[in-house]
Amino acid sequence: MSPLALLRRHWVWLAILFVMLAMPFAFYDWSRGRHSGFALTLMSEMALMAVFALSYNMLMGQAGLLSFGHAILFGIGAYFTAHTLNWIKASDILWIPTELIPLAGGVGGVVCGIIAGYVATQQRATAFAMITLGLGELMTAAALMFITFFGGEGGITTDRVIGSSIFGVAYTSAWQVYCLLVVWSLIAAILMHLQTQTPLGRIANATRDNYERTQFVGYDPRVVRYWQFILSGFFAGIAGGLYTLVYEIVTFDTLAAVKSANGLLAAYIGGAGGFFGPVLGAVVVVGLQSGISLYTSAWLLYLGILFIVMVLYAPGGLIGVIGQHAPIARMGRMRELLMPYARALPPAVITTAGFVTLIELATHRTIGAAQGKKLALLGIPMDSADMMPWVVAVGLAVAGTLWLRVEARRFRLRWNALIEDAKALGIVS
């Protein structure tokens, strides 16, 4: 295939590479000639979460396995990498190029995956989920007990500057580490994408679709899932290794249920069906976490609500919602949705404003006030002890909801009509 054709086929990857390298410059401090620490941290978090969520989706979206303990693969990878770095520092003979250090995380993830996967894949569906939950809790509790490997509550600290770069980079600046992170994230993502097109990847899909049928085409579904688990552990471990390089400290929260839950949320909200969903989900989750948390302490609630809304109305995630537009786009009639969307926007905004105000008022009353914070939404100062803001908020929420229902119904009618037309033309989603 000609180079140009290759470029066009894989434009998504190039676009991602470009965005990841270019975005920090949007926050670059030109006067002082250095990158914004916040921007780099935020994008690093997104990249780490993206790799973690993609590895999680190898189980959830690809193999139909819901895991509540995926973080242990990430955390063990991170701890393993930290110890590796410390060994290298302490030893005179051990030499590994810094660029290959994340592989140590991968090894840790594989080891953990071999053990944990053997136990977990004995069962299916709900039982599998519960085993992973139990393993996750076990590991977190063990982390506080066994100090040698886990370092107790303080964790394990390490130093990424071991002077062994094969490109002669010192990795002392945040930007250098970020670039390494970008390259590795892309490599991991590309490998995971390729894996979906291998026999194992396809058969893993088959076990998701129809466990029994997989047996009757000659495969042992448990072995398939075990392999998938181990591979997913490899990539989660790489994400862990990258984490260690970035933060230079590993604590038990890299193993915790909260981390697993974040991966789950990212993969699901983004969309578990396709491949790139978890990447989108990671951006959303980290964005909400880091961005919104600056303004409100109720960000987890917003995340939870978004999650529930997706579970109820858009099980395909954000990618799924976007993908549903494909038949209409193929017909070339997207602009017929413009009006319906525009009409639904005002009530949606009002409803959101009402609920957000309510939540913020409530949060402020119990938590914020005690912390001495003042509440101001969109620049309007509010006192949560007053009646007025509450009344307004409730009014907005109720009125907005009623109006939204009307517009939603109208939207649905237009949408269904368009989809029917698409079907009649033979365009299938």
Add this chain to the structure above:
Amino acid sequence: MSDQGKAGAAIQLTNVRKSFGRTEIIRDVNLTIPRGQRHAIIGPNGAGKTTLFNLISGRFPLTSGSITVNGRDIAGLAPQQINHLGLSRSFQITSIFPRMSVFENIRCGLLWSRDYRYSFWRLLGSQRALNEAADQLLERLNLHNRRNRPAGLLSYAEQRALEIGITIAGGADVILLDEPTAGMSHSETDYAQQLIRSISDGKTLLMVEHDMGVVFGLADIITVLVYGEVIASDTPANIRANRAVQAAYLGEEAA
């Protein structure tokens, strides 16, 4: 049947019994299906036909008795292990991979028989022989124009054809088909009958069917199962004339 004949049998059921709790579904069934035979099992609903299939394919364990496939005892074997002995089955309720494309469905059926095993280092896109074989099978099934559709979106008859396709893709020489034409229209059934005849050429076919046209058109031997017992096992002509079978299932011929 001579011992040598039995040893060469594709499927051999000896004193097979199956109970669920206290309910005995299969009572002492003895059956020998030689290689290359087209064999149909008929009988009223609830007779235990699908249960028999489930026993042969390893979905349920036997209560007592023994079953051999291509000479090997299948006791304790998992379904995929029985599949490796050369047996493949289709299901009464369509059992395909709904979220994968039709092409992918067939390709999954081919993977094991072509030694791909659990490989995660080979890219399927570049496996020419495999992909060509899958496309050829799609042509045979007349599903080639549905190649890239998600299998769950196919019509019922197309899904049944795909079901048969996945069943035979791996090259099994003992094929079990559980009510392959269930729910099909007349023309769809005719097509399915032709398809079944062509795919079972030179192979052993064991089929559960209710459509008597298909049964009498395809089968070399018909076994009649009633309340878990074999009441007759003979050529189609003899079965048609058999009084007990008429009483239990077929009914008298209109005068």
Add this chain to the structure above:
Amino acid sequence: MEVFVVSLLNGLVYGMLLFMLASGLTLILSMMGVLNFAHASAYMLGAYFAYTVSLYVGFWPALIIAPLLCGLIGAGLEMYGLRQVHRHGHIPELLFTFGVALIIEKVVQMTWGLIPVPYRIPSGLDFPLFTIYGTQFPAYRAFMLLISALMFVAIWLGLTRTRIGLIIQAALTHPDMVGALGHNVPRVFTMVFAAGTALAGLAGVIGGNYRVTEPGMAFSMGPIVFVVVVFGGLGSLTGCFIASIMMGLIQTFAVVLDYSFADLLEVFGVIVTKATPGAEFLLVSLPRIGALLPFILLVLILVLRPRGLMGTRDT
């Protein structure tokens, strides 16, 4: 000896509390196949509702009102949430209850704050019932035993003596068949879900002031209840009962018995010092492993005997 008896009593109390929680979850999981992550959240809500209600009208009305509120919430969740997701399969159901649990925890934090609330034992029950081996046994614990025992009897009678109870029993092990027989299975589901949630709420009412009432209590209690449910097995309330008592006793005794593997080895004459290889494992005392025990059990049970103690179906 005194440690043994006191621990036994405390273990029983804790076990019965677990049973109140686990019984509802067993019913829901057995009948509907839904692993209700929000079950422990109902426990938390029960405690918080009771706290608020008892501030205004006292503890005794709270005993009735709080569980009722929880049951209503449960019914609402089932009718407007679960039923919608049910057709997408078990995983979305799990995810839905998981999301609900997240939201409830946040809402509780928003409404009542981050620190534990002073939900106290009512003064009417705050006296020592008897003294055993020099330790006082509070009357409130006897009250807890009484309530949970009454609950057990009520459930048992309800399931075996009423018509709806028989339907529920049947649906526990053969839900599809019950539907095929013409019973209004959705309504039965809503009822069971609401009842289970109310039961969890009641557990919260009496457990919240026994232990601490704080926003993290759902996520700390939740996994242990799962372990009990799995351990007892699906479709069997008796198994659930035995498992609850066992778990209560195990956790209580584990805290009290301050031994480690090293102590066991000492009996055989092997002395473990800090220099011994693996010393870290051998020196860990039982109370510290106490947190791990339920999960080790969970994993072992699911791998070795997925039916649990007396389950009639696989999970």
